Amino acid sequence: MPTKESLIPIHLDLDLDGHRYKDAFTWNPHDPDSQVLSFAKRTVKDLKLPPTFVTQISQSIQHQLAEFRSFGGQDMFIQEKIVPLKLDLRVNNTVVRDTFLWDISNFESDPEGFAVTLCNDLDVADPEVAPAIAVAIREQLYEIATQSVSAVKEAKLGKKGRRGYELSKGGNNALDVSRYFGSKGSGVIRKRKDWYMNGPTVDVLTNEEVGTLEELNSRFRRKLDEKEDSFQQG
Amino acid sequence: MSEGGEMAPNGGAEPSRELYTIPFSSSWFQWNEIHETEKQALPEFFEGVSTTKNPRIYKDYRDFIINKYREDTSKRLTFTEVRKALIGDVSLLHKLFRFLENWGLINFSAADKPNKKEAQAVEMRVLVEEGPPVWLRVLSAPMPGLPPQGKPLEEKKLIGGENGLKLPPLTSYSDIYGEWDPRTGSLCGFCGDRCLARQYIKMEDGLKVCLKCSKSKDGDKDEETEVKTAPAPAPDPAPTPAPAPVPAPEPASAPEPATAPKPAPAPAPAPALLSVPISTPTPVPSLAWTDSEMLLLLEGVLKHGDDWDLIAQHVRTRNKTECIARLIQLPFGEHIASPTNGKSVSRLPVTQSKPVEIEISKEPVEINGEVGGLERISEEPPSKKSRIAYNGSATDSLIKQVAILSTISGPHITAAAADAAIIELCNESDHAKVVFDKSKFDAETKSNLSNQEPPSDLGAEGEQPTILLQETETPCNESEEKFTTTEYRIRASVATAIGATAARAKLLADHEEREIENLRATIIEAQMRKLQVKMKHFAELEAMMDQEYDLLQQQKRYLVREWVSSLRQAFDTGVPRWKENAVPKPSIIRSTP
Numbered sequence: 001m002p003t004k005e006s007l008i009p010i011h012l013d014l015d016l017d018g019h020r021y022k023d024a025f026t027w028n029p030h031d032p033d034s035q036v037l038s039f040a041k042r043t044v045k046d047l048k049l050p051p052t053f054v055t056q057i058s059q060s061i062q063h064q065l066a067e068f069r070s071f072g073g074q075d076m077f078i079q080e081k082i083v084p085l086k087l088d089l090r091v092n093n094t095v096v097r098d099t100f101l102w103d104i105s106n107f108e109s110d111p112e113g114f115a116v117t118l119c120n121d122l123d124v125a126d127p128e129v130a131p132a133i134a135v136a137i138r139e140q141l142y143e144i145a146t147q148s149v150s151a152v153k154e155a156k157l158g159k160k161g162r163r164g165y166e167l168s169k170g171g172n173n174a175l176d177v178s179r180y181f182g183s184k185g186s187g188v189i190r191k192r193k194d195w196y197m198n199g200p201t202v203d204v205l206t207n208e209e210v211g212t213l214e215e216l217n218s219r220f221r222r223k224l225d226e227k228e229d230s231f232q233q234g
Numbered sequence: 235m236s237e238g239g240e241m242a243p244n245g246g247a248e249p250s251r252e253l254y255t256i257p258f259s260s261s262w263f264q265w266n267e268i269h270e271t272e273k274q275a276l277p278e279f280f281e282g283v284s285t286t287k288n289p290r291i292y293k294d295y296r297d298f299i300i301n302k303y304r305e306d307t308s309k310r311l312t313f314t315e316v317r318k319a320l321i322g323d324v325s326l327l328h329k330l331f332r333f334l335e336n337w338g339l340i341n342f343s344a345a346d347k348p349n350k351k352e353a354q355a356v357e358m359r360v361l362v363e364e365g366p367p368v369w370l371r372v373l374s375a376p377m378p379g380l381p382p383q384g385k386p387l388e389e390k391k392l393i394g395g396e397n398g399l400k401l402p403p404l405t406s407y408s409d410i411y412g413e414w415d416p417r418t419g420s421l422c423g424f425c426g427d428r429c430l431a432r433q434y435i436k437m438e439d440g441l442k443v444c445l446k447c448s449k450s451k452d453g454d455k456d457e458e459t460e461v462k463t464a465p466a467p468a469p470d471p472a473p474t475p476a477p478a479p480v481p482a483p484e485p486a487s488a489p490e491p492a493t494a495p496k497p498a499p500a501p502a503p504a505p506a507l508l509s510v511p512i513s514t515p516t517p518v519p520s521l522a523w524t525d526s527e528m529l530l531l532l533e534g535v536l537k538h539g540d541d542w543d544l545i546a547q548h549v550r551t552r553n554k555t556e557c558i559a560r561l562i563q564l565p566f567g568e569h570i571a572s573p574t575n576g577k578s579v580s581r582l583p584v585t586q587s588k589p590v591e592i593e594i595s596k597e598p599v600e601i602n603g604e605v606g607g608l609e610r611i612s613e614e615p616p617s618k619k620s621r622i623a624y625n626g627s628a629t630d631s632l633i634k635q636v637a638i639l640s641t642i643s644g645p646h647i648t649a650a651a652a653d654a655a656i657i658e659l660c661n662e663s664d665h666a667k668v669v670f671d672k673s674k675f676d677a678e679t680k681s682n683l684s685n686q687e688p689p690s691d692l693g694a695e696g697e698q699p700t701i702l703l704q705e706t707e708t709p710c711n712e713s714e715e716k717f718t719t720t721e722y723r724i725r726a727s728v729a730t731a732i733g734a735t736a737a738r739a740k741l742l743a744d745h746e747e748r749e750i751e752n753l754r755a756t757i758i759e760a761q762m763r764k765l766q767v768k769m770k771h772f773a774e775l776e777a778m779m780d781q782e783y784d785l786l787q788q789q790k791r792y793l794v795r796e797w798v799s800s801l802r803q804a805f806d807t808g809v810p811r812w813k814e815n816a817v818p819k820p821s822i823i824r825s826t827p
Contacts, residue, residue: 045540082322082323100317100318100324101321101322101323101324102323102324102325103322103323103325103326106323106325106326108325108329109323109325110325113328114324114325114328117313117314117328118314120312121312121313121314121315122314198317198318198319199314199315199318200314200318
């Protein structure tokens with residue numbers, strides 16, 4: 001992944017024995033794999049989860065690591081591509097929503113630095129927000145990376161005629177740069193009325209609002225599960 | 235970068251000429267041009283490689299940012315405001331923004347935001363923190379929207395995750411135990427002076443402040459006084475927003491998460507300080523840990539290992555963070571509190587010897603703990619790190635090892651080892667001899683006991699040492715419980731334990747060797763059998779092959795005979811020509827007339 005250090009975003013969402021553990025963080029793929037197990041043990045110990053979580057957590061992490069490693073080759077990123085990234089996350093009491101452009105061929109890009117600057121500029125009190133933002137950014141970058149990798153793979157397998165189609169499909173979410181950066185373009189300054197759309201918004205919720213959000217989430221999830229069950233049975 | 239150079243803005247755009255200050259070193263900057271400095275710092279725009287980065291775009295970005303800043307020079311321009319108005323890769327924009335900021339082309343005259351890092355760098359000079367807790371605490375930024383009395387107060391410097399690792403100043407014996415001494419009283423939280431008895435006021439969060447300091451608080455105290463504070467008490471979110479000075483409860487308008495420390499006193503306005511209600515000492519336990527609390531703490535650590543909730547329960551008057559902080563401060567406290575301790579608790583059942591209850595052995599441990607707390611410094615510090623290889627409890631704390639060792643050896647071994655240890659100690663110093671009443675020891679027992687291999691002569695030795703040990707016990711009990719007496723006893727017991735271990739270790743080693751030999755023999759046998767089976771198998775195969783060979787030969791001969799006879803028949807009947815393919819032509823030609 002073309003960033004200063006390639007860290008893998010890991011997402012965990014386990015629900016066993018009535019304990020729910022949801023977490024997102026970044027992992028350094030160059031860490032030895034023995035760290036996974038010790039991390040899982042430490043986490044379970046610190047959060048006082050039942051010990052069945054240890055294997056689950058380490059399996060999940062290793063699965064995601066393996067997925068990442070199966071995507072070798074970074075030559076797809078040489079070509080410059082600017083994609084819009086979105087943030088829409090809630091960390092404890094803070095809700096952050098934002099859109100911005102990211103150049104995935106820029107090897108100096110630093111999600112963590114960006115997240116920290118964002119939190120500083122907006123005076124976010126909660127120190128857990130910055131890492132969550134960085135993880136979200138990395139996840140999106142990762143998705144884009146995997147999409148482009150699989151697109152290229154398909155193109156190689158498919159016929160020549162199809163290749164053009166695939167590539168353009170993958171490039172749709174990139175910004176139409178010529179419009180902005182071309183010699184006769186209107187320049188790179190946005191109109192003032194567009195500023196608010198591209199800027200970040202940060203809301204601090206009270207505890208009750210957080211509670212209601214959680215309620216809605218769980219209800220939604222339950223509905224999804226029911227639908228899945230009925231789908232499988234039917 | 236100090237001289238204020240002046241530079242006129244683009245005169246054509248604005249009717250009135252305003253002067254903006256930028257540092258002298260940035261005077262290379264021109265509105266209409268792009269300087270070499272810029273090209274070097276941001277080469278991406280000038281390489282001509284990509285469509286999105288060219289000098290014109292760079293100039294647009296730069297001019298926009300600088301103009302945005304100049305809309306209000308006193309206000310600090312943040313990157314976020316800028317990037318929402320610009321199209322382009324945010325990382326690159328950030329780089330550009332930082333470039334401009336470093337060269338003072340923007341934010342030069344802006345009021346500096348109380349940056350976390352800078353505030354701490356200042357505070358490091360002022361605050362000497364003792365033994366901060368070992369876990370990371372990310373510090374929160376102060377809120378600028380607070381009313382002036384909530385201005386950022388002094389920040390307690392802990393190991394901040396963002397600032398990189400700043401190791402705590404090494405604690406020394408006097409630091410820790412200096413305040414333990416119940417005679418001299420505790421230290422004032424502000425000025426570090428010893429507080430005369432009862433001449434201090436307890437602040438809301440348990441910090442003790444001498445009367446002098448509580449009365450005279452000025453804004454300059456943070457610059458001049460060196461504040462020596464005891465370990466950070468638990469961060470209780472205070473109900474009142476009273477802005478007391480140095481570590482005061484946090485302003486209620488900022489409900490920080492539990493890990494946020496207290497903010498720092500920058501020049502706090504004087505009137506706000508005097509309104510502090512400090513008169514009544516609050517009923518918070520004092521910061522100095524009493525002996526009984528220490529005892530409970532050590533017990534708790536031994537019993538519960540890594541589980542701080544249980545330890546805090548055990549030490550009833552302290553909460554989790556205080557316990558941890560206190561333990562860290564003790565010499566070797568970190569080793570006690572290390573996570574490997576937890577492992578040892580689970581490994582105890584592995585010991586194959588009889589599971590003697592740890593509670594029973596806790597008795598001697600308790601006594602050891604209290605006295606040993608002070609003694610540990612002078613006593614064998616490296617042994618704590620040494621790994622005693624036996625039955626898996628290698629990384630335990632010293633006391634725990636002693637306890638375990640004493641439980642796993644048999645009484646005879648222990649007694650013999652005890653005496654050997656006592657002899658050694660006696661040899662060391664005369665005082666010890668007096669303590670142990672050496673006159674009772676004969677020369678022959680010495681020679682007997684110096685042999686540390688009890689299993690062979692247990693019976694003979696066991697009696698003598700036990701008798702002697704009992705005799706030595708009595709004088710000890712009679713003599714006064716002096717400090718040094720216990721010291722020697724402790725050392726004796728530790729040496730005992732170690733001697734006992736050595737004996738046991740040898741036993742185990744012999745046993746293991748024998749086992750290994752047995753296993754080796756079985757392996758070799760198994761392999762031999764395997765080879766023999768293989769050989770039999772091959773012999774059978776050979777026999778089968780021979781048989782088949784014979785059969786084949788027979789068939790060959792039979793076929794040849796048939797062929798000859800059919801030829802003869804053909805001859806006799808006078809067939810003129812052959813038309814068969816199988817018969818080789820040359821031979822037929824010869825035989826036919």
